[in-house]
Amino acid sequence: MNKVYANAKEAIEGITDSMTLMLGGFGLCGIPENSIDALVEAGVKDLTCVSNNAGIDNAGLGKLLRNHQLRKMIASYVGENKEFERQLLSGELEVELIPQGTLAERIRAGGNGIPAFYVPAGYGTEIQEGKEVREFNGKMYLMELGMRADFAIVKAWKGDTKGNLIFRHTANNFNNMMAAAGIITIAEVEELVPAGVLDPNQIHTPGIFVQRIFQGTGYTKQIEFVTTSD
Amino acid sequence: MALDKNGIAKRIARELRDGYYVNLGIGIPTLVANYIPEGMDVTLHSENGLLGIGPFPTRNNVDADLINAGKQTVTYIDGASFFDSAESFGMIRGGHVDLTVLGAFEVSETGDIASWKVPGKLVKGMGGAMDLVAAARNIIVAMQHTDREGNSKLLKKCTLPLTGVRCVTKIITDMAVLEVTSDGFRLLERAPGVSVGDIRRATEGALIINGEIPEMTF
Numbered sequence: 001m002n003k004v005y006a007n008a009k010e011a012i013e014g015i016t017d018s019m020t021l022m023l024g025g026f027g028l029c030g031i032p033e034n035s036i037d038a039l040v041e042a043g044v045k046d047l048t049c050v051s052n053n054a055g056i057d058n059a060g061l062g063k064l065l066r067n068h069q070l071r072k073m074i075a076s077y078v079g080e081n082k083e084f085e086r087q088l089l090s091g092e093l094e095v096e097l098i099p100q101g102t103l104a105e106r107i108r109a110g111g112n113g114i115p116a117f118y119v120p121a122g123y124g125t126e127i128q129e130g131k132e133v134r135e136f137n138g139k140m141y142l143m144e145l146g147m148r149a150d151f152a153i154v155k156a157w158k159g160d161t162k163g164n165l166i167f168r169h170t171a172n173n174f175n176n177m178m179a180a181a182g183i184i185t186i187a188e189v190e191e192l193v194p195a196g197v198l199d200p201n202q203i204h205t206p207g208i209f210v211q212r213i214f215q216g217t218g219y220t221k222q223i224e225f226v227t228t229s230d
Numbered sequence: 231m232a233l234d235k236n237g238i239a240k241r242i243a244r245e246l247r248d249g250y251y252v253n254l255g256i257g258i259p260t261l262v263a264n265y266i267p268e269g270m271d272v273t274l275h276s277e278n279g280l281l282g283i284g285p286f287p288t289r290n291n292v293d294a295d296l297i298n299a300g301k302q303t304v305t306y307i308d309g310a311s312f313f314d315s316a317e318s319f320g321m322i323r324g325g326h327v328d329l330t331v332l333g334a335f336e337v338s339e340t341g342d343i344a345s346w347k348v349p350g351k352l353v354k355g356m357g358g359a360m361d362l363v364a365a366a367r368n369i370i371v372a373m374q375h376t377d378r379e380g381n382s383k384l385l386k387k388c389t390l391p392l393t394g395v396r397c398v399t400k401i402i403t404d405m406a407v408l409e410v411t412s413d414g415f416r417l418l419e420r421a422p423g424v425s426v427g428d429i430r431r432a433t434e435g436a437l438i439i440n441g442e443i444p445e446m447t448f
Contacts, residue, residue: 026278026315027301029294052315079354080301089352097353100277101319101361108316119323120364124342124395127360157295169295169312170279176314204314221294227302229286 003163003207004192005214008038011186015151017044018071022107022149022178023051023061027080027224030171031060032155032188034216040067048072050107050149052100052174056080059222068092076100080224099127102144104177109146111180111209116145152182155216156205159189160196163210164203172204179209188216231423232404233446238372240265240448242331242402245370246272253277253322253362255332256300258372262331273309275327277358279318282310299358319358323365330366332359334373334398336388339435341398341410343371344390356393363394375403375432382434384408384415405429407446414438419446 005011012035015021025031039047040063047070054073055062064070065083072094078084087093098106099121109117118141122128132143154175157168165187167175179185187205192215233241239261246252246266253275254260263283266272274283276298283298284305291305298304306312321327334345343363346356363369376382384401401408406429407419414436420429420443430437 027297029278029297029301075355077355077357085352097355099356099360100315100358101323101365104315104319119361121323121361121394123364125360125392127356167312167314169293169306170276170297171295172312172314173278174315177316223292223294223297223303224301225297225303226292227286227304228289228292230288 003211003213004161005212007214008034008188008216009041011035011188011212011214012038012042014184015039015042015044018046019044019150020048020050022152022181023049024154024173024175024178025060026052026170026173028056028060028222030155030167030173030175031055032153032186033219034188035153035186036060036063039064039069043067043069045069046071048074050074050147052076052103054078054081054084056224057083065093072096074098074103076103104174106144106147107174107181108177110148111177112146114146116143118143148181148183150183152178152185154179154185154187156187156189158191158193158198159187159210159213160193160198160207161213162195163187163207163213164198165189165205165210166198166202167204176205179205184211185209186212188214190216190219231421232375233421234404236261237421238402238404241407241446242370242372243267244448245329245400246270247328250328251275251281251326253327253330253366255330255359255362257333259331259333260300275318275321276304277315277318277322277362279313279315280306280310282307284310319361322362325365325367327366329368329370330362331370331372332362334371334383334393335390336383336385337371337373337398337401338385338388339410339414341396342388343393343398344388345393347391349391359393363397369398370400370402371398372402375405375429382432384433384435386435405432411438416440417443419444421446
């Protein structure tokens with residue numbers, strides 16, 4: 001079976017209005033830039049997007065926001081984005097905030113066939129609302145649900161034609177778990193190589209989780225806060 | 231004189247122990263990294279997926295794939311490791327991180343913390359704060375003792391939406407070091423030149439003062 005697609009436009013084929021998408025990345029680090037641009041181009045709308053952050057005004061998911069393609073955002077932190085604020089306050093956009101570790105685990109669980117689990121995060125806070133509370137060994141926990149998506153779109157450093165992925169530095173973040181949680185997972189990589197080139201000992205995401213893969217182009221890798229020691 | 235931000239960070243650094251894995255939040259906590267004692271082995275955890283944060287990079291070494299939880303460019307030290315966010319929070323939830331230092335708007339005398347939301351202002355999200363306070367074994371709050379109007383931030387009960395309940399172990403402010411006990415805030419140390427009376431006036435929650443309160447040393 002051929003998993004290799006020519007470009008983002010072909011790889012996102014089948015993503016339609018009102019779908020739920022997971023997009024990898026933490027801030028602008030490790031985001032699937034090519035696929036986001038292709039989604040803007042395709043104009044699909046009313047999307048529910050699961051991503052740790054919502055991008056910034058002109059980068060990352062900020063591009064989909066600006067183009068009014070999002071109906072709901074599921075994230076842990078959505079600062080640094082004026083257009084997001086505006087759409088939220090005007091009611092155009094719905095937002096669900098989830099503690100970061102719970103979000104990561106919900107995605108991990110979803111991809112691993114675990115429908116629900118218990119975590120201590122949010123106990124005694126407004127996050128608890130509507131959730132089952134249970135005590136284990138004298139400590140209180142909330143039940144959280146595993147999460148999947150119609151499509152997961154992830155970004156890796158290197159990938160091969162079997163869909164195996166290797167991430168670089170902190171650009172892994174949510175990408176690895178999201179790959180497993182997508183009903184269909186699209187991986188865009190900086191370098192796509194034939195099967196057999198990557199060392200199997202170094203693979204982060206096994207190819208079984210990836211249905212479509214393509215080599216991206218023109219990565220801008222924008223940095224939110226360039227902080228230097230000199 | 232009350233401490234400045236660097237003074238608070240310097241005092242927090244005295245809580246570090248050899249071999250500790252530490253998570254430092256955004257703001258004053260980040261400054262603690264500048265005061266890790268020479269020769270002490272402390273590994274800094276960044277919840278986006280890095281153990282072993284190094285200093286900020288020089289301009290020529292900036293790498294977009296290498297950032298901390300505040301989305302600032304960083305470097306990594308020898309012996310560092312990278313991992314995904316689920317594993318990163320597994321480290322926190324599993325109690326593997328020895329110490330967490332974070333900022334707060336308010337702390338209550340029972341150790342509740344409010345740090346993520348001010349009603350009426352735009353909500354940006356809790357990020358990893360709720361996971362950290364609910365699961366970390368040892369939580370130090372770094373903050374100013376009072377707000378700009380002089381109102382105490384050490385309260386009987388938090389007024390803002392909570393980040394976590396009964397979780398804070400210690401509070402290090404510009405005025406004092408306090409421990410959260412079942413009876414309230416126990417005063418351990420006072421900042422140089424700050425009197426017990428000053429701290430009493432700046433603390434709304436129950437304050438326990440046993441014997442002579444020493445001045446902080448650094």
